Amino acid sequence: MWVPYGSALMCSHSCAPVITAISETMFTMPTKFAFHGTFWLVKAWEEFILTVALTSGTGAKSREALVGDWFFLAAACLFCFMSLNKDLLELTHNISFALMMVSTIQQIPSRGGYIFFGVTCSIFTAVSLYTTFATLVNSIAEKVLIPIGNIVMSSAKFQDILALGRRCLGKDLSKIENSSSRASDPLFYLCNGLASLAAIQNTLMDPTQAYLSIPWVLIPGAIMQLYVCRIDVQGGRRFGSVLPFCYTAVWATWVWLRFAGPSLGITANSDGGFTAGAIAFLIINIFLIALAAQANFVQFLVTLVMEVVIVCFLLFTLERLPLPLEIAVLSVFSILCLYGFLASFANSLFNKELILMGPAIFKKEEPKKMEEGVSSCILPQSHRTSSLRTIANMLDNGGVCGIPTDTVYALAASCKHPEAINRIYSIKERPSEKPICICISNLDQLRVINPPFSPLLWNFMDLVYPGGISCIVQKGEWLKKLGVGPAYETVGTNDSIMIRVPDHTVTAHLTDMTGPLAITSANPSGESDSTHHDMVITRLSDKLDAVLCDGYSNELVGSTVVNCTKIDEGIVKILREGCVPTTKIMQLFERAKNTQGVL
Incomplete structure (x- = not known):
C-alpha cells in the first residue's frame, strides 16, 4: 500500500510546484497543488495510523465510517469541470486524479480495491510525469514542442455555461459585475468543507474512528488553512486573514477534544x-x-452555519449533543463550502461574478466628503484608459502615486517635479542617502538621445530590458535630453543613475504619457514589498494622491540591481538579487560579450 501512495505523492508534488513556479500570477495551480497536497498528507497520515498506531485490527471497519473521501471526489470533479476551457492534457490530469479518488472511497464495494487503486495511481503518475515534462519543455522553448492537446472548450462558451444560473434567474448578462472573490477564497472553502464533512461521526462511542479522523480534520481545517492566511496577508487583505485564522483555531480545538481527547485522557469531567x-x-x-x-x-x-457548528461543539462539552443535529449541520456547512469553492474559483478565474455569490447583506456606507483643503487618495482601476489618464495628469501636476510594475508595486513621481520626488522620501521615511531610480517605457527612448554607452553595455541592456533587472550606469548630460532635467540632482547619485524598463503594459503606457518617472518600492522603508494594491492602500494611502489598482503583483520581490559602471572592464556587480537570479544575470552578460565579439 505504501508504494502506490509514495509514487503518486512524489509525482503530484513534483508536477504542481513546477507549474506553479512557471505561472506565479495564476491562482489555479497553487489551489490545485494545495488540494492535491492535502489529499496525500491526509492519506499518508491515515495509513500510518492504520498500519502502525492501531494494532487491534478494528481500523478497517472504523475507516468505512469516514466520509471525507466524498468531498475529495466532489472537489476533484469540480476541478475537471473547471478545466474544460484548458488544454486536453490539463483535463486528462484532473480526470485521472478524480478516478483515483473513486478508488479510495471505502463505501464503494470492490473486490479488487487495492488493484484498482494501484492502477489509477499508476495512470495518475504517468499523466503527471508527462505533464511535468511537457510543461517544462514547452515553457523553456516558449512554444509547443510536446503535444498537450487543444483547448477543450472556448472561454466564451464556458462562461456562458457558468452564467446559466444567472440566466435562469433573469439576471442581465450584459451587466455582470467584477468578481469580489480573491485568489485565496477557493482554498478557504475547500479546507473548511473538507474539515466539516470529515468531522462527521456516526457514533460517539468509537475511539478508533475518532483517532482516524484526526488527519482528516486537522490537516485541511488547521494546517492548510494557515496557508490560506499566508496568502491573504501577502495580498494585504484587511479582513481576509481573520476569518481563516479563527476557523483554524476552531478546527484545531475540535480535533483536540473530539478526536484526540480519548487518547489524551480528556473526559467530560475535565x-x-x-x-x-x-x-x-x-x-x-x-x-x-x-x-x-x-x-x-x-x-x-458560511459564517452563520459555522455558528451552529460551534453550538454543537458547545453541546458536546456539556454532554448534551444530539448527534443527528451535528451530522445535519456539518453536512449543510460542507455543501455551502463546496458551492463557495465552485463560485469563487470560477469568478476569480474570469474576474466576473458568473456564478452568483449574492449581494452583501450590509453595504458599507460611502465615506463622507472630507473637509475642504484635505485631499483624499483616489483608487482608479488599471484596466481603464481613463484611469491611466487620471494618474498621468496627477503625476504631471506634481502628485505622488502608487503604481504597478512587472515586479512589485512602486511609488512614482514625475521627473518634471523634483519636489514630488522629495515627497517620496518623506512618505517612505527613506534615508536621503539612498538614491531613487528612473523608469522609462522602452530602450528606444535612450537610443534617440544616444547616450555615450559602449557597445557592450548596449548589448547587455538589449538582453535585460524590458524586465525585472535594474542597470546602474554613468550619469551624464544625456539625462537632461531624456527629460530628467529638473530632477537631475534629485535622482541617482552624483555620478550614477539606475534605470528601470518594466515589462508591464500598464507601466509602459503610463510612462509614455508622462515621460521618465522616479520610482521606488511602495512600502515604508525597511518593510516588505507591496505585492497587492491593498497593501499600498493600507500602508500609505493617507499620504498618496492615488493608487493605480492592478491586483496582485507579478513577483514577490523587487528587481535585481546590477552595477554596470565598470562593464567595459568585464565587471558587472549584483548589488541586490531580486526576482531575476544572479546566475541568469551572468548568463546574459556572457551572451552580451559573445554578441559583441561577433559584431
Missing part, C-alpha cells in the same frame, strides 16, 4: 476549559458574521 473556549468562539464568530455580511451572501451563510 473539559471545562473547552466549554469556555466554545463560548468564546461563539462570541468571536458573531463579529465574523457581521464582517462577512459586508462581503457576499455565501460567505455570510
Whole structure:
C-alpha cells in the first residue's frame, strides 16, 4: 500500500510546484497543488495510523465510517469541470486524479480495491510525469514542442455555461459585475468543507474512528488553512486573514477534544476549559458574521452555519449533543463550502461574478466628503484608459502615486517635479542617502538621445530590458535630453543613475504619457514589498494622491540591481538579487560579450 501512495505523492508534488513556479500570477495551480497536497498528507497520515498506531485490527471497519473521501471526489470533479476551457492534457490530469479518488472511497464495494487503486495511481503518475515534462519543455522553448492537446472548450462558451444560473434567474448578462472573490477564497472553502464533512461521526462511542479522523480534520481545517492566511496577508487583505485564522483555531480545538481527547485522557469531567473556549468562539464568530455580511451572501451563510457548528461543539462539552443535529449541520456547512469553492474559483478565474455569490447583506456606507483643503487618495482601476489618464495628469501636476510594475508595486513621481520626488522620501521615511531610480517605457527612448554607452553595455541592456533587472550606469548630460532635467540632482547619485524598463503594459503606457518617472518600492522603508494594491492602500494611502489598482503583483520581490559602471572592464556587480537570479544575470552578460565579439 505504501508504494502506490509514495509514487503518486512524489509525482503530484513534483508536477504542481513546477507549474506553479512557471505561472506565479495564476491562482489555479497553487489551489490545485494545495488540494492535491492535502489529499496525500491526509492519506499518508491515515495509513500510518492504520498500519502502525492501531494494532487491534478494528481500523478497517472504523475507516468505512469516514466520509471525507466524498468531498475529495466532489472537489476533484469540480476541478475537471473547471478545466474544460484548458488544454486536453490539463483535463486528462484532473480526470485521472478524480478516478483515483473513486478508488479510495471505502463505501464503494470492490473486490479488487487495492488493484484498482494501484492502477489509477499508476495512470495518475504517468499523466503527471508527462505533464511535468511537457510543461517544462514547452515553457523553456516558449512554444509547443510536446503535444498537450487543444483547448477543450472556448472561454466564451464556458462562461456562458457558468452564467446559466444567472440566466435562469433573469439576471442581465450584459451587466455582470467584477468578481469580489480573491485568489485565496477557493482554498478557504475547500479546507473548511473538507474539515466539516470529515468531522462527521456516526457514533460517539468509537475511539478508533475518532483517532482516524484526526488527519482528516486537522490537516485541511488547521494546517492548510494557515496557508490560506499566508496568502491573504501577502495580498494585504484587511479582513481576509481573520476569518481563516479563527476557523483554524476552531478546527484545531475540535480535533483536540473530539478526536484526540480519548487518547489524551480528556473526559467530560475535565473539559471545562473547552466549554469556555466554545463560548468564546461563539462570541468571536458573531463579529465574523457581521464582517462577512459586508462581503457576499455565501460567505455570510458560511459564517452563520459555522455558528451552529460551534453550538454543537458547545453541546458536546456539556454532554448534551444530539448527534443527528451535528451530522445535519456539518453536512449543510460542507455543501455551502463546496458551492463557495465552485463560485469563487470560477469568478476569480474570469474576474466576473458568473456564478452568483449574492449581494452583501450590509453595504458599507460611502465615506463622507472630507473637509475642504484635505485631499483624499483616489483608487482608479488599471484596466481603464481613463484611469491611466487620471494618474498621468496627477503625476504631471506634481502628485505622488502608487503604481504597478512587472515586479512589485512602486511609488512614482514625475521627473518634471523634483519636489514630488522629495515627497517620496518623506512618505517612505527613506534615508536621503539612498538614491531613487528612473523608469522609462522602452530602450528606444535612450537610443534617440544616444547616450555615450559602449557597445557592450548596449548589448547587455538589449538582453535585460524590458524586465525585472535594474542597470546602474554613468550619469551624464544625456539625462537632461531624456527629460530628467529638473530632477537631475534629485535622482541617482552624483555620478550614477539606475534605470528601470518594466515589462508591464500598464507601466509602459503610463510612462509614455508622462515621460521618465522616479520610482521606488511602495512600502515604508525597511518593510516588505507591496505585492497587492491593498497593501499600498493600507500602508500609505493617507499620504498618496492615488493608487493605480492592478491586483496582485507579478513577483514577490523587487528587481535585481546590477552595477554596470565598470562593464567595459568585464565587471558587472549584483548589488541586490531580486526576482531575476544572479546566475541568469551572468548568463546574459556572457551572451552580451559573445554578441559583441561577433559584431
